[in-house]
Structure formats: C-alpha cells, structure tokens
Amino acid sequence: MTVNGWLQITLYVVIIIALTKPFGGYMTRVxxxxxxxxxxxxxxxxxxxxxxxxxxEKEDQHWLVYAIxxxxxxxxxxxxxxxxxxxxxxxxxxxxxxxxxxxxLAFNTSVSFVTNTNWQSYVPETTxxxxxxxxxxxxxxxxxxxxxxxxxxxxxxxFSRRSASGVGNFWVDVTRCTLYILLPVSIIVGLFFxxxxxxxxxxxxxxxxxxxxxxxxxxxxxxxSQEVIKMFGTNGGGFFNTNSAHPFENPNALTNLVQMxxxxxxxxxxxxxxxxxxxxQRQGWASFAVMGLLFLAxxxxxYHSEAPGNPAFAAMQVDQAPSALQAGGNMEGKDVRFGIxxxxxxxxxxxxxxxxxxxxxxxxxxxxxGLVPMFNIMLGEIxxxxxGSGLYGMLLFAIIAVFVAGLMVGRTPEYLGKKLESKxxxxxxxxxxxxxxxxLGFTALATVLPAGLAGPENAGPHGFSEILYAFVSATGNNGxxxxxxxxxxxxxxxxxxxxxxIGRFLMIVPMLAIAxxxxxxxxVPPSAxxxxxxxxxxxxLLIGVIVIMGGLIFFPxxxxxxxxxxxxxxxxxxx
Amino acid sequence: xxxxxxxxxLMIVLFTILTGLIYPLGMTGLGQLLFPHQAGGSLIEKNxxxxxxxxxxxxxxxxxxxxxxxxxxxEPDPKDATKTxxxxxxxDNSSASNLGPTSKALIARVKSDTxxxxxxxxxxxxxxxxxxxxxxxxxxDITPAAALFQVPRVAKxxxxxxxAVRQLVESHVSGRLLGLIGEPHVNVLKLNMxxxxxxxxxx
Numbered sequence: 001m002t003v004n005g006w007l008q009i010t011l012y013v014v015i016i017i018a019l020t021k022p023f024g025g026y027m028t029r030v031x032x033x034x035x036x037x038x039x040x041x042x043x044x045x046x047x048x049x050x051x052x053x054x055x056x057e058k059e060d061q062h063w064l065v066y067a068i069x070x071x072x073x074x075x076x077x078x079x080x081x082x083x084x085x086x087x088x089x090x091x092x093x094x095x096x097x098x099x100x101x102x103x104x105l106a107f108n109t110s111v112s113f114v115t116n117t118n119w120q121s122y123v124p125e126t127t128x129x130x131x132x133x134x135x136x137x138x139x140x141x142x143x144x145x146x147x148x149x150x151x152x153x154x155x156x157x158x159f160s161r162r163s164a165s166g167v168g169n170f171w172v173d174v175t176r177c178t179l180y181i182l183l184p185v186s187i188i189v190g191l192f193f194x195x196x197x198x199x200x201x202x203x204x205x206x207x208x209x210x211x212x213x214x215x216x217x218x219x220x221x222x223x224x225s226q227e228v229i230k231m232f233g234t235n236g237g238g239f240f241n242t243n244s245a246h247p248f249e250n251p252n253a254l255t256n257l258v259q260m261x262x263x264x265x266x267x268x269x270x271x272x273x274x275x276x277x278x279x280x281q282r283q284g285w286a287s288f289a290v291m292g293l294l295f296l297a298x299x300x301x302x303y304h305s306e307a308p309g310n311p312a313f314a315a316m317q318v319d320q321a322p323s324a325l326q327a328g329g330n331m332e333g334k335d336v337r338f339g340i341x342x343x344x345x346x347x348x349x350x351x352x353x354x355x356x357x358x359x360x361x362x363x364x365x366x367x368x369x370g371l372v373p374m375f376n377i378m379l380g381e382i383x384x385x386x387x388g389s390g391l392y393g394m395l396l397f398a399i400i401a402v403f404v405a406g407l408m409v410g411r412t413p414e415y416l417g418k419k420l421e422s423k424x425x426x427x428x429x430x431x432x433x434x435x436x437x438x439x440l441g442f443t444a445l446a447t448v449l450p451a452g453l454a455g456p457e458n459a460g461p462h463g464f465s466e467i468l469y470a471f472v473s474a475t476g477n478n479g480x481x482x483x484x485x486x487x488x489x490x491x492x493x494x495x496x497x498x499x500x501x502i503g504r505f506l507m508i509v510p511m512l513a514i515a516x517x518x519x520x521x522x523x524v525p526p527s528a529x530x531x532x533x534x535x536x537x538x539x540x541l542l543i544g545v546i547v548i549m550g551g552l553i554f555f556p557x558x559x560x561x562x563x564x565x566x567x568x569x570x571x572x573x574x575x
Numbered sequence: 576x577x578x579x580x581x582x583x584x585l586m587i588v589l590f591t592i593l594t595g596l597i598y599p600l601g602m603t604g605l606g607q608l609l610f611p612h613q614a615g616g617s618l619i620e621k622n623x624x625x626x627x628x629x630x631x632x633x634x635x636x637x638x639x640x641x642x643x644x645x646x647x648x649x650e651p652d653p654k655d656a657t658k659t660x661x662x663x664x665x666x667d668n669s670s671a672s673n674l675g676p677t678s679k680a681l682i683a684r685v686k687s688d689t690x691x692x693x694x695x696x697x698x699x700x701x702x703x704x705x706x707x708x709x710x711x712x713x714x715x716d717i718t719p720a721a722a723l724f725q726v727p728r729v730a731k732x733x734x735x736x737x738x739a740v741r742q743l744v745e746s747h748v749s750g751r752l753l754g755l756i757g758e759p760h761v762n763v764l765k766l767n768m769x770x771x772x773x774x775x776x777x778x
Contacts, residue, residue, distance in 0.1 A: 007755060053585035065579070072583035080587050125667055135595030142594045143587075171582050178590065183598065190602050191609065197630055200606035200614040205667050208618075208625050210633040211767055212640065217667040218628055220616050224606065225599040242669040245710035247630040248616070253757025309703060312682050317693045319700035325720035327758045331707040332681065333671050336644065336716040339758035343710075360710045363673040370675075462675035484673030565677055574679045 001307045002322050005341030009299060012257065012345060013292075016264050020288065021281075023265060024272020030180045031153045031173065031273065042179045049175055060166030063516025066154055067509055069170035070147060074114050077140055081110040084136040085128075094129035095204035101127060108493035113137055115504040116144035116386055118230070118237030118356055118479035119496060121488040125219040125240050130202055137237060138226045142186075145233025145266075146177040148388030151508055152270055155392045158515030159416045160277045162523045167515045181266075182229060189258065190228040197251030198224035223248055231262035234386045236356030236479045244346070244359040245335055256342055256359060263355045267291075267384030270391040278416050282534035287394055289539045294383045294546070295352050298372045303344040305369035306330045311569065333364030344369070351376040354386025356479030363458070363466065363482040367566035370482065371558060374469055377476035379550045380435055386477060392511050398533070399428040399514070401545040405531045405538075414530055417523035424517060427510040434506040436553045438475040438499050443468045443557065451491035457484040460575030461568065465561035470496060475503035621768065632715040633764055634663040639732040640770070641725050641744075643717055643763040645688070645708040647672040664713060672708040695728050716760035719748045733774055743769060 029036050050057050061069065085101035088094060101109065105122055112119045113136070122128070128137070150173035157167050194200045199220050206218040223239045227249055230237060240246040250256050268288065275284020307329045309320030322328040327339030334343045343360035350357050351373035362373055376383060382393040399415060403425045406413030413420045446452025446467045455470070456463035462482075469482040474496040481487075487496065532538065568575075606614035617629045627633055635642045646663035648670050662668075674681035688706045702720040722744045730740045747766045751757045 004751070004755070011755065049586070049589055052589060053582040055582050055586075069579040069583070072579045073586060076583040076587040080591065123668060123670070125669065134599040135591050138599060139591050139595040143590055171586065174586070178594065183594065186598070187602070191605060194602075194606040194610050194614050197613050197617050199616045200603050201616070202603060203615070206616060206618060206625065206628075208627050210627055211621070211764065211771070212633070212635055212637060214634060216627060216631075216633060216664060218616060218618075218631055219667045219669075222599045222603055224614075225602040229594075240669050242671060242711040242713070245671070246669050247632075247711060247713055247715055251617075251630050252752075254752055257756060310676050312676070313685060313689075313703070313706075316686055316689045317700045318685065318689055318703055318706060319720070320703045323720065325723065325759070326702050326704065326718035328703060330676065331704045332674065332676070333708065333710050335710045335714045336704055336718055336760045337714075337757060342757070358710075361671040361673055363675060364671070364681075366676050457673065458675045458678055460677065462677060465675075482673070482675075483671065484675070565675070569677050573677065574682055575675075575677050 001303055002341070005303065005307075008341050009303070009345050012260060015261055016268050019261070019265055020268045020272050023269035024276060024284070027181060027269050028273045028276045030176050033172070033176070036180060038180055038184060046175055046179055050171070053171070055169075055171040057169060057172045059169055061169050062165060063154070063167050063512045063519075066167055066170045067512045070151065070508070071505070073143070073170070073174070074147065077114045077143055078110045081113060081136045081140060082106050084132050085109060088129040088132050091129065091131050093131035093134065093202060095202070096129070098127060098129045104490050104493040105488060108497045111497040111500050112479065113140040113235070113237060114144055115477050115500045116148055116233070116235055116354060116389070117474060117477040117500045117504070118235045119474050119481070119500065120237055120479070121493055121496070123241040124238060130221055133226060133239060134222055138229060141226065141229040141233050141235040141237070142178050142182050143174070145229070145235060145387045146174045146182060148386055149177045149181075149266065149270070150174050150388065151512065152388035152391040153273070155395060155511060155515040156274050156277045158518035159418060160279070161519045163521070164519040167512070167519050182233060185232055186225070186228045189232070189262065190224045192258070193224040193228055193255060196255045197248075198227055198255070199248055200224045219248075228262070231259045231355065231357060232266065234263055234267070234353045234355040236350065238357065244357045245361070250359055253337055253342060256338055256346065259357070260346055260349045263349050263353045263357075264384045266387040267353055267390040270388065274391060280534060283416065286534045286539055287391070287398070290542045290546070291352075291383045291394065293539070293543060295348065298352060298376055298383070299345055299348040302348050302365070302369045302372045303341060305366040306340050306344050310366070312572075312574070330364070330366055330369070333361030335360070347373050348376065350480060351478060352381065352383035352385070354381040354389055354477050356473065358480050361483060362469070362480055363484045367562040367569060370465060371562035373480065374465070374472055374562070375550065375554065375558065377472050377478045378436070378439065378554045379546055380432065381476050381478060382546070389477065393507075396428045396431050396511060397546050398542060399424060400432070401538070401542045402531065402533065404545060405541060411529055414524060415533060417526065418518050418521050419524060424514050427514045431507045431510040432549070435475055435503060438502045439472045440557055442471040442475075442495050442499050446471070446495070449491070451489065455485045455487060455489070455492055457486065458575070461561050461565040462575060465565065468557055468561050471499050474499040477503050619764075627764055629762065629765060630715055631666050632664050632713045635763065635767060638728055640767045641717070641722055641729060641763050642705070644704060644714040645706070646712045646714075647708045648712040666713055669712050671710050671712055696724055699724060715762050715764060717763055719744070719759050719761055722747070722761040722766065729770070733770070735774065740770070743773060
C-alpha cells in the first residue's frame with residue numbers, strides 16, 4: 001500500500017461526502033414535487049407523458065397499488081426487452097449483423113436488466129445489436145434504476161407520513177426520477193465521457209492492420225450514452241465484455257474516478273433525502289456513517305490483500321514491489337492505468353452498491369480480496385447500495401436493530417416515532433432472509449448437479465467460489481462475476497434468472513408492505529425511554545446487527561471458498 | 576389492477592423512445608459534432624491508413640518493438656466454429672484470463688514467461704505487469720518499469736544506443752493527473768510508432 005494510493009481513496013471519500021447534502025436536497029425537491037431549476041424545460045415533457053399514458057399525478061397510491069404498478073411496469077419492460085433481443089436480426093441499427101439472441105439467454109438477459117442486476121451471460125460485442133444496446137439495455141438502465149429509487153422514496157414516506165393511506169404515486173416517482181435526475185446527469189457526464197475518449201457512434205466495427213501487420217477488428221458503438229447511466233443507475237452491465245476495464249468503457253484514471261463517484265452518488269444522496277423527509281438530517285447521516293464505516297473496512301481489506309502481490313511468485317524473478325515506476329502488487333486481471341489502489345477501490349464500490357461493473361477481474365483477486373466483494377453483496381448491498389435498494393435494505397436492518405435494542409430494555413421499539421410491531425419486524429426478517437435462502441440454496445444445488453459443476457473453470461476452492469459468487473451476485477442484483485464460469489448454459493441461465501427475480505421482488509414486496517403499514521401509523525413523540533437512532537451508539541449497534549447476521553449466515557460458505565483458498569495459498573498449495 | 580396496465584405499456588413505449596432513441600442518438604450527434612475524434616474511437620493513422628486506436632492495445636511480438644501486457648483474448652476457430660483459438664488483442668471479443676491466484680495454470684504461465692524475460696535482461700527482476708494478463712485483454716499501456724526493462728532488447732534489435740531508446744521511453748511516460756490520480760503508464764502503440772519514426776529519420 002502506498003501513500004498515493006490512500007490519498008486517491010481519500011479524495012474519493014471527500015467527493016462523496018461533499019456531494020451528499022446538495023444532491024440529497026435536489027432529490028428531495030424532485031420527489032416532493034417541488035419546482036426545480038429544470039422545471040421550465042421538463043415540466044411540459046412530464047405532463048405530456050402523464051397525458052398520453054393516462055396517469056393522474058394527483059393520485060396517492062395504497063402500497064398494494066404501488067406494488068402492482070411496479071410489477072406491471074417491470075413485466076412490460078421484460079416483454080419489450082425480450083422481444084427486441086429475439087427480433088434484433090431483422091431490426092435496424094445492426095451493422096455487425098448480429099443474429100437473434102437465443103431464448104434462454106434472452107430470458108436471462110431480460111430478467112437481468114429489468115431487475116437492475118445486469119448479470120451478463122453473453123459477450124456483448126459479439127451478441128447484441130446497437131438497437132438492443134440503446135432501446136433495450138440503456139432504457140432499462142434508466143427504468144430499473146428509477147424503479148429502485150421510487151421504492152426507496154415510498155418507504156421513506158412510510159416513515160415520514162402520519163395516519164396516511166398511501167405511499168405516493170409510482171408513475172410520478174419513476175417519471176420525475178428519470179426526467180429530473182437520471183437524464184440531465186447522463187447528458188452532461190456522457191458528453192464528458194466522450195471528450196475523455198469513449199466512442200459514441202453507430203459505425204460498423206473498424207478493421208485495421210496493426211503496426212506489426214496483423215489484422216485487428218475494433219468494436220465500436222454508442223458506448224458513452226450507455227456507460228454513464230450504467231454507473232449512475234448502479235446497473236453495471238457493460239457495453240463490452242470486459243466492462244469498465246475495457247479502454248473504450250473507461251479510458252483513463254479520471255473517467256474511472258467519475259464512474260466510481262456516479263456509483264455512490266444516488267445511494268449517498270438518498271441517505272440525506274431520508275433525513276430531510278423524516279425531519280432530521282442527522283438520521284440520514286447516521287445511516288451514512290454506518291455505510292461509510294463498512295465501506296472503509298472493505299476497501300482497506302481489498303487494498304491490503306492486493307498490494308503485496310501473489311506469494312506464489314515470490315520464488316521467481318518477478319518484481320511485485322510498488323515504486324515510482326510501477327504499481328506492483330497482484331496485477332493479474334488488472335489494467336496498468338488503474339493499478340492496485342484504483343482497482344481495489346472500484347471493486348469495493350461496485351459491490352457495496354449493486355452496480356457490478358468491474359474495472360478489474362474479480363476472479364483473479366487474491367482470496368481475501370475476492371471475499372470482500374462477495375461479503376458486500378451477501379450483506380444485501382446496503383453500503384450506499386443500489387440506487388434505492390441500498391437505502392431500503394439499510395432501513396430494514398435498522399428496523400431489526402431497533403427491535404433488538406427494544407428487546408434488551410423490554411420496551412416496544414420505536415423508529416422515528418413509529419411503533420414497530422410484530423408485522424413490521426416479521427416483514428423485515430422475511431425481506432432480509434430471502435436473500436441467503438436464494439444465494440445459498442442455489443449454490444448448494446449447483447454443487448451437487450453435474451450441470452452446475454460443469455460451470456466453474458478454476459479447480460479447488462476457487463471453483464466453489466465461482467459458483468457461490470454467481471448466485472450471490474444474481475440474487476443481490478449486482479451482476480459482477482468471478483467471470484471464469486461458463487454461465488451461458490440452460491442450467492445457469494435459468495437458475496440465475498430465477499435468483500435475480502427472487503432477490504429483487506421477494507424483497508421489495510414485504511418492504512412495501514412495511515411502508516404501507518408504517519404510513520398508516522401515528523407518530524409518537526419521543527420520550528425519555530426512546531432509543532435515539534441518530535447517535536453513535538445506534539451506529540455501532542446497527543453495524544453489529546449487520547455484520548453478525550451476515551457473518552452467521554454466510555461464514556460456512558465463505559469458509560469453503562475464499563477462506564480455505566487463502567489458507568491453502570499460504571501453505572503453498574495450488575489447484 | 577387492470578388500471579395499471581395501460582400506463583405500464585405506454586410508459587415503456589414512451590421511455591423507450593425518449594431514453595432509448597432520442598437520448599443515445601442525440602448524444603451520438605452531439606459527440607460527432609463536438610469531439611469527432613474521440614466519438615469515432617480515437618483512431619490513429621500512419622501514412623493515411625488507419626492502423627489502430629490509441630486507446631486499444633495491439634499485439635507486439637517482434638524483438639524490435641516494445642511488448643504490451645499478456646492478452647488472453649480469443650476468436651472462433653475458422654476451421655471449426657464451435658472451438659476458439661487464442662488471438663491476443665482481439666478488439667472485437669474482449670476477455671480476461673479469469674485465473675484465480677492459486678491456479679496451477681497461472682503459476683506455470685508466469686514461471687515460463689519470467690524465465691524467458693529474465694534471460695533477455697538479467698540485470699533486473701521482471702516487472703510484474705509484463706508477466707500478468709490484463710483485465711481488458713486490450714490494455715494499451717505498460718508501466719514505466721516494464722518499458723525500461725525492455726530497453727536493452729529493443730536497442731539491440733534496432734542497432735540503436737540504449738540511452739537514446741531510454742530517453743524516448745522517458746518522454747512517453749504519462750504521469751498521474753495533477754500528480755495524484757491514476758498510475759504512471761506508457762502507451763505501447765504510440766511509443767512503438769515514435770520508435771519507428773526515430774529510426775526512419777536516421778535513415
């Protein structure tokens with residue numbers, strides 16, 4: 001680890017802290033329906049969209065209606081994306097003549113993009129036409145992100161409203177989020193990305209003869225417009241197979257920094273939206289602190305495990321030490337312009353959030369370096385998290401933490417003036433426990449079926465890690481991978497598709513039920529016996545609950561994968 | 576329930592038009608107008624012919640060129656489409672090795688490459704980025720250490736003096752942005768083009 005490496009990580013942290021409050025303020029105005037700077041331009045567009053689709057923007061929806069609207073919207077998106085892929089061969093914007101996508105792969109990809117997962121069983125540059133990339137995948141990068149954010153706002157309204165029957169209007173939340181937040185940032189940062197070297201064209205791939213006289217075909221496409229929303233919406237599905245490691249998707253260290261800022265910005269900003277809507281920004285900063293501390297622990301662990309390099313190279317004439325002339329460290333699966341510090345930081349950020357873009361190959365991380373991204377996703381991606389899903393995941397854990405604190409002192413727990421009763425706690429547990437059930441259940445299935453065992457390309461515990469990571473990533477709607485797994489098979493496309501579906505909707509529905517039930521409650525004024533939820537004590541308790549629950553549930557599986565691999569590596573065993 | 580179906584269908588259509596066609600096509604137009612070189616893929620020409628992109632690495636095997644990172648990309652086998660063959664720096668099929676740290680295949684590859692490179696320049700240990708494969712399979716850069724390590728071989732193969740080649744390498748080192756962000760690196764293609772130009776100018 002170097003001083004410069006830590007300075008770069010510090011710079012990133014400072015930018016996120018500085019963005020949180022102003023961006024949170026802007027987002028709060030958007031979701032409260034207030035006028036913003038962009039209203040003169042966007043308000044007519046907004047009204048036009050409502051008018052055509054028959055939405056009454058004044059309607060306040062019961063949580064069940066909100067959930068049904070969300071499910072109907074997602075289903076319609078799934079169908080349109082599936083159809084686009086199946087028909088791409090006869091549709092325009094296909095200069096490479098990509099053939100129709102097969103049915104299992106099209107199913108997997110459609111579920112993947114509408115659930116904000118962006119798991120990719122395919123190589124984009126040899127599979128998808130530009131039309132699918134634009135009118136299919138880019139669209140769902142916007143809409144699945146807007147859906148996640150809308151859901152988080154609905155839950156916040158559950159806390160902030162008193163004796164209310166509704167939690168907001170799904171169509172209004174999605175529309176305003178897309179128009180006022182996602183699109184403007186995508187246009188501005190997208191142009192910046194083009195300036196920095198990302199292609200944005202509709203040309204066929206460029207065939208060249210290299211300096212040494214070999215033929216090289218350079219993939220092209222409308223990259224920048226997809227890249228920006230891929231990061232900002234924590235989607236993570238690459239335009240190219242190697243994602244944000246590809247020089248066209250991430251040309252230099254500055255675009256890399258901006259991409260990482262995009263990943264966290266909405267998740268961090270939403271903690272402030274939460275604070276503002278419940279009437280105390282300190283409540284938001286308490287969530288921010290829990291997330292921030294868990295983030296720092298993760299990045300320190302990855303950086304610490306990647307920086308010394310691979311001990312198996314120690315006996316060879318290889319220089320892995322950092323110096324002014326090289327980053328050193330474990331450079332397998334990493335690009336030179338990012339080196340160790342920026343690769344470690346990116347890995348942590350992309351799995352704290354549900355982004356899943358990668359600028360280095362997680363499969364080639366050191367065992368403990370690879371454990372961190374897996375553990376981050378296992379915890380439910382609540383460390384800033386996926387846009388929206390991070391905050392609602394964290395609030396579910398906060399409900400459990402307040403419940404645990406209530407048990408200790410024998411009082412009915414309250415959170416933000418709302419009495420938490422058995423219904424809320426049950427629903428929170430259901431939402432939290434469905435994730436490990438899918439992650440571990442499918443992993444167990446894959447390790448006993450021949451079709452599952454055929455997937456991993458590495459042997460030994462690392463092969464197990466590849467399977468585990470796949471189902472963890474799919475269920476967590478992350479989409480990153482230990483990519484040395486052959487997942488474009490019927491078994492993996494179907495089971496991973498199912499895992500993505502479970503991880504998204506079986507968490508959302510109980511969460512919305514909590515939102516509805518909380519909104520209907522009165523607000524109890526705080527008394528001497530109220531446990532303050534904006535204190536350091538609460539931050540500590542919440543971290544404890546998260547880590548203990550995650551640890552207890554997942555330790556056995558992690559022990560079989562990365563931990564045993566680490567021990568074997570220190571003993572000099574190879575597979 | 577049924578009341579939500581109409582907005583679901585229409586919203587998907589409307590947002591597909593807005594974020595799936597107007598937005599990316601508008602960005603394409605703006606990009607071509609404001610930054611045509613970058614939007615077109617940062618292509619570079621030599622004697623009027625496009626020879627690559629400054630952002631995309633190329634394979635260099637000859638002793639007289641600086642070599643880049645190991646690339647594990649592949650292409651379909653022209654003889655049998657169900658198989659693939661190793662084609663380094665295949666810029667229409669990016670991929671990585673995905674070998675784990677305890678993989679026998681990884682250690683064997685590194686061992687053999689290290690032995691070859693060490694024989695070529697026994698004066699120093701081999702910089703790690705020369706024996707490890709990149710994430711993108713298309714890494715355009717190597718570290719300054721890896722470039723300097725290759726100076727003796729390149730100078731000898733071209734009949735140039737080592738200090739002259741070293742000086743060229745040093746002039747190609749891109750430092751950190753503002754002295755802080757990123758890692759120092761050398762663009763291999765640009766370095767090799769200037770190397771050809773340098774020798775060309777001396778006849």
